[in-house]
Amino acid sequence: MKKLFKKIVTLTALGTLAFSLTACSTANTSNTTTTSTIDKEEWIIGLDDTFAPLGFRDQNGELTGYDIDLAKAMGEKLGKKLTLQPIDWSMKEAELNSGNIDLIWNGYTITDERKEKVDFTTPYLDxxxxxxxxxxxxxxxxxxxxxxxxxxxxxxxxxxxxxxxxxxxxxxxxxxxxxxxxxxxxxxxxxxxxxxxxxxxxxxxxxxxxxxxxxxxxxxxxxxxxxEYGVGIRKGDTKTVEAFNKAYEELKADGTIAEISTKWFGSDVAK
Known part of the structure; x- marks a missing residue:
């Protein structure tokens, strides 16, 4: 009887644990797919930190570059705190779709193949x-x-x-x-x-x-x-794409984009 009782307790505990893990997994999946990036207070930006002059480390090891400055301007415009996260560039779409990052932003070329995995903002550079x-x-x-x-x-x-x-x-x-x-x-x-x-x-x-x-x-x-370069956003998050594009046009209109472009390229080459 003691052995039978222990077995019942063990099976019950394992069943409860499995249910909890399943519930957590479902919740995490739901959060990744339903939470719009635009609603988050902090944006984690995935980048290649060797991609000069768009995103790279300066002599002091600080992240800098054209795309970095654009991201900071966009974050300020939309009231977002930014975290710059260097990633394995070959895993960029996986990092985005798993929720480890919120945006792919660092000389990310718009291609038909990538459009199947992510949504793109308006192109910002040729x-x-x-x-x-x-x-x-x-x-x-x-x-x-x-x-x-x-x-x-x-x-x-x-x-x-x-x-x-x-x-x-x-x-x-x-x-x-x-x-x-x-x-x-x-x-x-x-x-x-x-x-x-x-x-x-x-x-x-x-x-x-x-x-x-x-x-x-x-x-x-x-x-x-x-x-053309664009910013990668999770597939189906049209709310963020629309908000981003609107803010980008406003930054162009007030001269912010031209100022950043001139700083890095000597003239306004932005789209």
Whole structure:
């Protein structure tokens, strides 16, 4: 009887625990899917902290950049406290949809594939996926990339853009791009001649060249296409998208966006 009683107590406790865990799981899922980001007092912004000049760390280790300044202006406009959260960029959509972050904001290119996973704000900056080589490279055109080692950031729109030109992409050495955790690592491997070319965002490459010296590199006339940056918001959260877009237009109208753009690019290049 004692053994039977202990077994009944144990089974009851396990059943109660399972019910509690299920309830918690359901509640967490519900919160993630039903709570609009615009209703939160604090926004956690997911970013790549090596993506200069949009979001990166300065000499003191502080996060800075064009997108950082835009986010701060938007936070002030909407009365939100901001937390800047560096993330593994290859996991950005998973971080957003799990609720670990509230916005993806750091040179996040709008693509059809990404639209299936997240909702985007209005585009705020134009960009191109350009090809950079060392100044003395024999590579003069996209066709010359055949048989060469071409670097890019893992899970980036640069890879997506190259994959769309499937025949050319398959002609690369090993039949694909050499991927890196971030663009800086790719560009450093180019410097060391471990790879032959890098495909990356124009704003990143041109900023890198200004730091390293423009006589060391050459940007090809051909590229892998124009694109636009937007801010990623959880799928279906139209309330936040609409509020964000309205606030952005107001920041444009009062000159805030132009001021930030001029600070980082020397002129108003914002959309």
């Amino acid at each position: 960009n191109k996926q350009i090809i950079v080589v060392l100044a003395d490279s024999s590579i003069q055109s996209k066709a010359d990339l055949a048989g060469k080692s071409v670097g890019a950031q893992s899970e980036s729109s640069a890879v997506t853009a190259m994959e769309k030109e499937s025949d050319l992409y398959a002609s690369f050495k090993d039949g694909k791009a050499v991927t890196f955790e971030d663009n800086n690592q790719a560009l450093m491997d180019l410097d060391s001649k471990r790879i032959d070319a890098v495909v990356a965002d124009e704003v990143v490459v041109r900023y890198y060249i200004t730091l390293k010296g423009d006589n060391k590199y050459r940007i090809l006339d051909e590229d892998f296409g124009a694109e």
